[in-house]
Amino acid sequence: SQTIHQWPATLVQPVGSPLSLECTVEGTSNPNLYWYRQAAGRGLQLLFYSVGIGQISSEVPQNLSASRPQDRQFILSSKKLLLSDSGFYLCAWGTGNTEAFFGQGTRLTVV
């Protein structure tokens, strides 16, 4: 069966520090991969999606970037975090025939 791993679960980082969140998927090949952010009291905003290795599409201009170095690995990064980067980050995978499957999320607090 397919599983999705996302880590860490919580993270507290100072302003100006770098960020790397990792997500890996098992049990499926060539999935579409997604990064979402959920700000407090708001819905999920699609940040990035990827349809294949090295193929990244950004949905909103921001301080973050994403990479997909392997078929089932998706990384969210920042060179210098801002206070406004705080939030709940969710990785997901899906295909044309499935719903989106979500990881358990990373709660990022920038201080």
Next chain:
Amino acid sequence: AQSVTQLDSHVSVSEGTPVLLRCNYSSSYSPSLFWYVQHPNKGLQLLLKYTSAATLVKGINGFEAEFKKSETSFHLTKPSAHMSDAAEYFCVVRQDSGTYKYIFGTGTRLKVLA
């Protein structure tokens, strides 16, 4: 471009009474639609999905939703609310053309009163 509008940010019901969470969608294509639930500090769980088969979709925990193309709606219902239904609910449309992006509504927080 696809989008969803969840008409109520908060809904309160008494335990044992019906639940109605409203969702309208906009889509250039025949949409795939989903409802997810999120309990506090948890990930998202799929409740049900519509993918152009039966218009009345049954999901987990007694929830169901009806796809109405003429009204561009996909409202979520449950005959009798339980305390454990208190959570945030998201209506989602998937763009079924090329990229398969999942677009979320802003969510409806359901409160169940004893």
